[in-house]
Amino acid sequence: KALVARRRNLRLELSRTLRMLNLAAAEHTKAANFAAKSMTKAAKDAAPQVAKTMEFDSVVVAARLVCNRSEEVHALIKDGIQLGVREPELRRYRLAADSEMRRVNAWRTLQQVLAEVRTSDIRRLELEPLMEARRRLSKAVNEALEAGLPEEQLEAAILERLRLHNTVEDRRGAVRVYCRIRPMVAAELDAGEVEVVRRCSALTVCVDGAESANSLSGSPKADSLCGTPSSWGAAASFQEFGGGCHSARFVGCSDCQSSWAKATEPGGAEDRTLSFDTVWAPGSQEDVFDSMKDLVQSAVDGSNVTVFAYGQTGAGKTFTMYGPPPEKPRPKGGIAKGPAGASTLQAASGICPRATDEVFRIIGRNKARFEFRVSLSMVELYRQHFIDLLQPKSKKSFKIRNLPSGEVVLENLSETVVQRPEDVQRLMRSGVLHRHSRNTTMNSGSSRSHVLFILKVQSMSRSTGERRVGKLLLVDLAGSERVKRSEVMGEGLREAIEINKSLSALGDVVGAIARGEKHVPYRNHELTQLLQDSLGGTAKTLMFVNLSPSLCNREESTMSLQFAQRVKGVINRPARVASASK
Numbered sequence: 001k002a003l004v005a006r007r008r009n010l011r012l013e014l015s016r017t018l019r020m021l022n023l024a025a026a027e028h029t030k031a032a033n034f035a036a037k038s039m040t041k042a043a044k045d046a047a048p049q050v051a052k053t054m055e056f057d058s059v060v061v062a063a064r065l066v067c068n069r070s071e072e073v074h075a076l077i078k079d080g081i082q083l084g085v086r087e088p089e090l091r092r093y094r095l096a097a098d099s100e101m102r103r104v105n106a107w108r109t110l111q112q113v114l115a116e117v118r119t120s121d122i123r124r125l126e127l128e129p130l131m132e133a134r135r136r137l138s139k140a141v142n143e144a145l146e147a148g149l150p151e152e153q154l155e156a157a158i159l160e161r162l163r164l165h166n167t168v169e170d171r172r173g174a175v176r177v178y179c180r181i182r183p184m185v186a187a188e189l190d191a192g193e194v195e196v197v198r199r200c201s202a203l204t205v206c207v208d209g210a211e212s213a214n215s216l217s218g219s220p221k222a223d224s225l226c227g228t229p230s231s232w233g234a235a236a237s238f239q240e241f242g243g244g245c246h247s248a249r250f251v252g253c254s255d256c257q258s259s260w261a262k263a264t265e266p267g268g269a270e271d272r273t274l275s276f277d278t279v280w281a282p283g284s285q286e287d288v289f290d291s292m293k294d295l296v297q298s299a300v301d302g303s304n305v306t307v308f309a310y311g312q313t314g315a316g317k318t319f320t321m322y323g324p325p326p327e328k329p330r331p332k333g334g335i336a337k338g339p340a341g342a343s344t345l346q347a348a349s350g351i352c353p354r355a356t357d358e359v360f361r362i363i364g365r366n367k368a369r370f371e372f373r374v375s376l377s378m379v380e381l382y383r384q385h386f387i388d389l390l391q392p393k394s395k396k397s398f399k400i401r402n403l404p405s406g407e408v409v410l411e412n413l414s415e416t417v418v419q420r421p422e423d424v425q426r427l428m429r430s431g432v433l434h435r436h437s438r439n440t441t442m443n444s445g446s447s448r449s450h451v452l453f454i455l456k457v458q459s460m461s462r463s464t465g466e467r468r469v470g471k472l473l474l475v476d477l478a479g480s481e482r483v484k485r486s487e488v489m490g491e492g493l494r495e496a497i498e499i500n501k502s503l504s505a506l507g508d509v510v511g512a513i514a515r516g517e518k519h520v521p522y523r524n525h526e527l528t529q530l531l532q533d534s535l536g537g538t539a540k541t542l543m544f545v546n547l548s549p550s551l552c553n554r555e556e557s558t559m560s561l562q563f564a565q566r567v568k569g570v571i572n573r574p575a576r577v578a579s580a581s582k
Contacts, residue, residue, distance in 0.1 A: 313479030
């Protein structure tokens with residue numbers, strides 16, 4: 001009877017201690033989430049060290065309490081074994097205590113590694129120590145995820161890991177590749193489409209194959225996917241992508257059923273997981289820009305920087321680069337103008353306006369030490385013809401030239417000196433409005449040309465007279481398309497053929513560089529000649545691969561991902577352009 005009473009008391013004490021452990025764990029999670037917000041802000045601001053805040057101290061106290069309660073549980077489990085309590089009954093308590101201990105220890109390790117990384121001067125480290133720091137931080141993040149820490153607690157560490165990774169890749173000269181998956185559009189959801197391309201983690205993309213696709217919804221029904229021509233013709237706006245800045249509509253049931261057949265036939269498709277430098281699904285415009293704005297600083301410092309967006313038509317490239325389309329000017333033939341001094345950035349503003357704002361922010365911070373001159377050019381490559389979007393009526397002929405420094409320039413392209421972000425915004429809106437576009441069955445307002453936005457920053461040191469010239473090249477590529485699906489004819493068909501031809505030439509160049517071939521076919525197309533210093537040249541380069549998540553576009557998404565994987569193998573030779581004082 002005494003033994004039975006002791007066992008009963010032990011069980012009661014175990015239950016009470018486990019409840020206290022759960023309360024301590026909940027307090028730790030609450031404190032960690034609260035502290036994570038300030039730590040993430042410090043990471044975004046590139047703070048050199050972790051601030052010892054009251055919020056951080058409260059997490060440490062909560063973590064210590066979790067450890068103490070966990071030790072009490074383990075001590076009671078030992079007593080239970082001595083009293084003859086069966087192992088299956090004790091296992092539940094052991095697993096709960098071990099799980100909470102793992103979470104706390106993973107959090108402690110992560111904070112320790114993060115503090116060490118932040119207190120080191122990354123800019124002065126050699127490549128090997130940088131790679132080791134990246135490896136340790138990546139390991140700590142992965143262990144924290146495996147221990148069950150929520151991703152919001154890891155955001156500061158993930159941002160720091162990204163900064164380390166970008167520094168390593170820039171030292172190596174590797175091209176960064178970011179992946180962005182647009183949300184499903186209304187017409188896809190209404191038609192019963194399934195999502196087969198998704199973000200698995202901050203670094204990986206998953207493409208579902210036959211088994212996964214079937215488990216999501218089964219084969220698409222003919223009445224839900226095929227419908228009538230009118231039901232298929234309804235345009236669907238990318239609501240989360242700026243409220244109607246892109247539109248898409250389905251082509252017809254034959255293509256969707258064909259895609260489904262390929263995905264579900266035996267051996268037709270397998271699940272794939274691909275790694276990239278960063279993955280967004282879709283992520284806010286601000287967060288996407290924050291992940292690459294260090295490249296803007298590089299351009300102001302005198303480097304050649306290229307950012308370009310690649311993907312199928314309707315995948316969100318133009319939204320990523322520019323944001324929502326500008327309103328057409330009211331005066332006939334005029335240029336859309338905003339009030340002087342008005343705010344140039346909106347929540348949906350893309351990389352081009354945000355990069356412009358960042359350039360002038362950096363200039364304002366350094367104007368006491370440097371004199372700056374900023375100029376803008378904007379050119380369209382339409383069916384192998386160059387069009388100056390800032391002077392669209394100009395009849396000048398353009399010629400591509402390679403400078404001794406390795407930089408590629410377009411002769412006779414106009415440059416407009418700009419003094420503030422508002423100047424750039426007005427010119428940019430005008431240029432985008434003059435760009436060639438066309439409505440197709442895959443994308444309402446499909447871009448039919450490649451557009452290059454070129455911001456050149458010249459600086460001179462007031463003390464030494466040293467001059468630097470940096471270039472920020474932002475490229476919105478036209479989207480690849482299958483003519484069978486876009487249903488274009490006549491002029492639209494010729495545009496589609498030329499777009500696919502230029503992107504095919506781009507693929508040949510990337511493949512040749514990745515394979516290490518001596519001859520790289522840059523001269524096969526004007527597009528690849530323009531991007532010569534961006535792919536295998538002297539520029540720091542970032543590529544966005546934009547994807548559609550739907551089953552209907554699975555084949556195009558897979559091809560875009562394969563291209564992005566090849567781009568990851570490209571190594572550039574970054575160089576800063578500087579000239580001696582005159």
